[in-house]
Amino acid sequence: MFSKAFFNVLIVASLLLTAAAVVALLWLLVRDFLRERLW
């Protein structure tokens, strides 16, 4: 049976990683825009 600790870490980590993905995407967008390399 999956432990409570594993379960909690799994859920919280998935939310943190998803939030990090938003930040990374926006950062890449700004970087590409400033370098005029969007398209």
Place this chain on the structure above:
Amino acid sequence: MDFRSAVLDPSTGLALLGIFGALWVALGIWWGKKAKDLEGFLLAGRNVGLALGSATAMATWVTSNTVMLAPKFALQMGVWGMLAYSTAAFGLTLFAPLAFRIRRLMPAAFTSGDFVRLRYGRAAWVVFLAISLTYSMAWLVSMGMAGGKFLQALSGMPYLWGMTAILGVCTLYTLFGGLYAVIGTDFIQSVVILIGVVVVGVVVLNGVDMHHFYAALHDDHPALLKTFMPVALLSLFNNMFFGFGEIFHNNVWWSRAFAMREGVAPRAFALSGLFWLPIPVAAGFLGLCAAPLGINVPDPDMVGPLVASRVLGAAGSVVVFLVLFCSLASSVDSLLAATSDLLLEDVYRKMLNPGAGERVLRRASTWVVVGLGGLTWLLCAGDFGDLLQVLFLSGPLVGSAIWPVIAGLYWQRANRPGAVAAMLLGSAAGLWAYFAIGWFVASLIGTAVSMATVVVTTLAFPQPFDWNRLDERPAAS
């Protein structure tokens, strides 16, 4: 529980649909102005950067199925169900080296069909197109149906209206803007999806006492926390191979590899896999919440929206609505564009009208997009029932295409009859397994039979291949 008590009223649903639908179409028209020629329309000028490239790959792979089926997997198979769905991210990551090689070997190609035609010849090309088009239609129909269902469940809008609205909006902006519109809107949609998943997850996490939540699962639904669950473990590998097959063979991903600027595609696909990995767990968590929160789930396909609406109320319904709408649009537009490319380039240009010029092709592309949207609508209007069945029926077909594609890209001696036999035998074995055993092993068996066929035929009848034949540029021939 009557979930309609916590969902959007139909007028709010219609207003959101109208606002975002108009926004996507307007952006499609605006970005579409960048497409000066057919290559611009089909492949966004082959110059897409890392930000847009990563976002479009991720957003396309986050389908309504991810948001709706991951909670369903969790509801039915517990923690392993969420993890099983997450393994589909490996397909994106593993496509990174393939994208590098595809871009290098075929700098002027348009579709995945071009590769199979040049690498394996006409017979393999026809079989491959049959598999790819069958799968693409299954995916499109499953999402059109999901769109109709979720709009009905969230806002009370009739199934036919919601399904028509979603397919109509996506067809319109794909029609006006081609891949420019698809990739541009995908970026906005991916940000909305990610923010929505985080917001819903955090609010639900704050709304439940994790100690009692775990205890309730442990005591009342111990199967959902089991570390050994054979069906879930099989579904994990099945899902992973289905993901490999979907991504490795489908023109949705090949067209993006062709569309990205040189050197961008491998990094974009690696990043998109990383971005996608946590989403099924974050969304699947909602499925696990249903039982401890005492929510009655009349339709397992709707467990995610039901839990979000119950915990977040009307605001939650708006967030879920937007996440699902963006998930659907980002995949439907990509499939419409990439499948239209396949029909236009492989079927119309190469088979039916080889002498067609740029203007004829551009006009034909309009009819292909409209026709494909119309056909999808007709099939969705029939409402085939269980989403999972529609999706996984095409699993063994795409599983059988994995090894012919990989061997074709990297194994110089892989031969034509072997590729045809691998796709046919793999599909047949996988379909047999689907009906005789179950969906959770169909892709696995289809892939295994296909792999064995490619390996045996290549070792028994090696045919050296000249890689330069994949480059169709006039100067190279």
